[in-house]
Amino acid sequence: xxxxxxxxxxxxxxxxxxxxxxxxxxxxxxxxxxxxxxxxxxxxxxxxxxxxxxxxxxxxxxxxxxxxxxxxxxxxxxxxxxxxxxxxxxxxxxxxxxxxxxxxxxxxxxxxxxxxxxxxxxxxxxxxxxxxxxxxxxxxxxxxxxxxxxxxxxxxxxxxxxxxxxxxxxxxxxxxxxxxxxxxxxxxxxxxxxxxxxxxxxxxxxxxxxxxxxxxxxxxxxxxxxxxxxxxxxxxxxxxxxxxxxxxxxxxxxxxxxxxxxxxxxxxxxxxxxxxxxxxxxxxxxxxxxxxxxxxxxxxxxxxxxxxxxxxxxxxxxxxxxxxxxxxxxxxxxxxxxxxxxxxxxxxxxxxxxxxxxxxxxxxxxxxxxxxxxxxxxxxxx
Ligand SMILES: Cc1ncc(COP(=O)(O)O)c(C=O)c1O
Numbered sequence: 001x002x003x004x005x006x007x008x009x010x011x012x013x014x015x016x017x018x019x020x021x022x023x024x025x026x027x028x029x030x031x032x033x034x035x036x037x038x039x040x041x042x043x044x045x046x047x048x049x050x051x052x053x054x055x056x057x058x059x060x061x062x063x064x065x066x067x068x069x070x071x072x073x074x075x076x077x078x079x080x081x082x083x084x085x086x087x088x089x090x091x092x093x094x095x096x097x098x099x100x101x102x103x104x105x106x107x108x109x110x111x112x113x114x115x116x117x118x119x120x121x122x123x124x125x126x127x128x129x130x131x132x133x134x135x136x137x138x139x140x141x142x143x144x145x146x147x148x149x150x151x152x153x154x155x156x157x158x159x160x161x162x163x164x165x166x167x168x169x170x171x172x173x174x175x176x177x178x179x180x181x182x183x184x185x186x187x188x189x190x191x192x193x194x195x196x197x198x199x200x201x202x203x204x205x206x207x208x209x210x211x212x213x214x215x216x217x218x219x220x221x222x223x224x225x226x227x228x229x230x231x232x233x234x235x236x237x238x239x240x241x242x243x244x245x246x247x248x249x250x251x252x253x254x255x256x257x258x259x260x261x262x263x264x265x266x267x268x269x270x271x272x273x274x275x276x277x278x279x280x281x282x283x284x285x286x287x288x289x290x291x292x293x294x295x296x297x298x299x300x301x302x303x304x305x306x307x308x309x310x311x312x313x314x315x316x317x318x319x320x321x322x323x324x325x326x327x328x329x330x331x332x333x334x335x336x337x338x339x340x341x342x343x344x345x346x347x348x349x350x351x352x353x354x355x356x357x358x359x360x361x362x363x364x365x366x367x368x369x370x371x372x373x374x375x376x377x378x379x380x381x382x
Contacts, residue, residue: 020324028336033364035337035354040203040311041273041282042359043233048276049269053234056268064261068095069250072261080267083274084238088201088209089218092246096255097262099198099227099237100126104133105253106194106225106239107165111136116159118152118191120144120166120177127165127196143170146181153189162191168200168211171353172345173314174307176204176211183220192222202231203311208277208284214309228270236262236270283358287311290356290365297369302382311356314340315372316349317381323350325379333371 016022028034043049056076064072077095084093096102107130111117115136119127122143131138139156141149149164156162164186166177177195186193197210201224205213208231212218223241228234239249250256262270276282295308298315306314317323320341327339330352341350354368376382 032331032334032336033360033367035335035356035360035368037357038199038230038355039233039359040231040287040355040357041208041233041284042357043202043231043273043276043282045359046233046273046276049233049272052268052272053265056264060264062265063263066261067257067259068261069257074261074264074267076264076267076271077261080236080262080271080274081238083271083278084240087274087278088212088224088240090224090240091243093238093240094246094249094253094256095262095267096237096239096253097259098235099196099225099229101255101259102225102227102237102239103127103196104130105249105255106223107131107134107136108254109249109252110134110245111161111163113137114160116156116162118149118156118162118164120170122170122172123165123167124196124198127167131165144175144178146178146185149182150185150189153185153191162189163194164191165194165196168195168197169204169310169312171199171312172340173351174310174312176200176214176309179211179215179217179221183217186222187220193220194223194225195221196225198225198227198230198237199310199312201226202273202277202282203287204309207280208282228266228273232270232273234269234273235266287356287358290358290360293365294354294356294369298372301369301373301376303372303376306351313354313356314351315354316351318350319348320350322379322381323352326352326375326381329375329379330371333367333375335368335371 060074066072080095081093103126111134113135117131117136118139118141120143121140139152141152164182166182168177183193200210202208204210212221225239228236291311295305298305304316317326323339323341330337338353340353
C-alpha cells in the first residue's frame with residue numbers, strides 16, 4: 001500500500017469527523033437507557049434462546065466448518081428452514097449467514113441483464129447491492145409512490161422477468177410499505193414481489209409474522225427475505241417463498257455456496273425464537289403497550305411523532321442544530337437515541353429515532369418521556 005493511499009484515507013476520515021458524519025463505536029455505561037437497539041422482543045438475552053444455543057454448541061460445535069453447499073449443513077439448519085417456512089406460511093426457505101447476504105444472493109442468482117428490477121428508493125443497502133450485482137436494469141421508484149412505480153412498470157414491457165422490491169418497514173420513520181398498492185401492480189404487470197421484512201418479522205402483525213400479516217397480504221407476496229438478528233434476537237438471514245425459487249438458490253446463490261454457514265448455535269437460537277412466536281409466548285403485547293404509551297405521551301406534550309405500528313418511532317425536531325442539541329441533552333438525561341438528518345431524511349426534517357423494545361421497563365419509558373419533555377422545552381422544540 002502506498003503512503004499516498006494511507007494519507008488520503010486518513011485525510012478523508014478527518015473530513016468525515018469535521019462534517020459530523022464520522023461514526024464512533026461507543027459502549028454506553030449501564031445507567032444509560034438504550035433506545036437504539038432493534039432487539040424488539042428482548043430475545044437476545046432470553047434464557048430459552050441461550051439454552052437452545054448451548055445445546056447446539058454441545059452437539060454441533062461452534063462453527064459450521066464450511067459453506068452450506070459443501071460441509072457446513074447441519075440438522076439445525078434444516079430445522080430452521082422448515083420453521084421459517086412454517087412460520088411465514090410459504091412452501092420453503094433457505095438460511096444464509098446474514099440478512100445482508102440473503103439479499104445479495106437472491107437478486108444475483110435470479111436475475112440478469114434481460115430483467116428489470118423496481119425498488120423503493122429507500123430500500124436497505126443490501127437490496128440495492130443485490131440488484132446492482134444481478135446486472136438487471138434497475139428502476140428505483142420514489143419512496144412509497146405507487147404511481148411512480150406504475151409509470152416505470154409501463155416503460156419496461158420488453159423485460160424477460162420483472163420484480164418489485166420493497167422493505168416491509170422503513171427505518172427513517174417507522175412506516176410500513178404500501179403492500180396493497182405494490183401487490184396490485186405486480187398482479188397487473190406480471191411482476192414478482194420481493195419483501196425484505198427484516199424489521200417487520202417478530203414486530204408487526206397479530207402474531208409477529210410481519211408486514212404481510214399486518215396488512216393481510218400473506219398470500220400476495222412471492223418472496224420474503226429477512227434477518228434473525230433483530231426481533232428474533234439471534235443472527236443469520238433467510239429467503240422464503242416458492243419451492244422452485246429456493247431450489248434454484250441452493251444451486252446458485254453465491255453466499256450459500258461460498259460463505260461459511262450460519263453458526264449452529266445461532267441457527268438453534270433463531271429456531272427457538274420462531275418457536276416462541278409460534279406458541280404465542282413472545283412479549284408482543286408488552287411491546288405494543290410501550291409503543292402506544294410513548295407515542296401518546298409524547299404527542300400529548302406537543303411533539304410530532306411519526307410511525308406507531310412498528311417499534312421504530314421518529315420524533316420531528318426540525319433543523320440539524322436542534323437535533324444535535326436534543327440528542328446530547330437526552331443523553332445527559334440518561335436516554336440514548338439516534339438522530340437522523342439530511343441527506344438520510346429530507347432537508348429541514350431532522351428527527352430522533354426511538355427504538356422501543358419489550359425489555360424496556362415502565363420506568364424506562366417514563367424516564368424517556370420526562371427527558372423528552374425537559375429537553376424539548378429547554379430547546380424550544382415544543
Ligand atoms: C431492512 C434490512 N435488511 C437487511 C438487513 C441486514 O441484515 P443482517 O444484519 O442480518 O445482515 C438489515 C439490518 O440492518 C435491515 O434492516
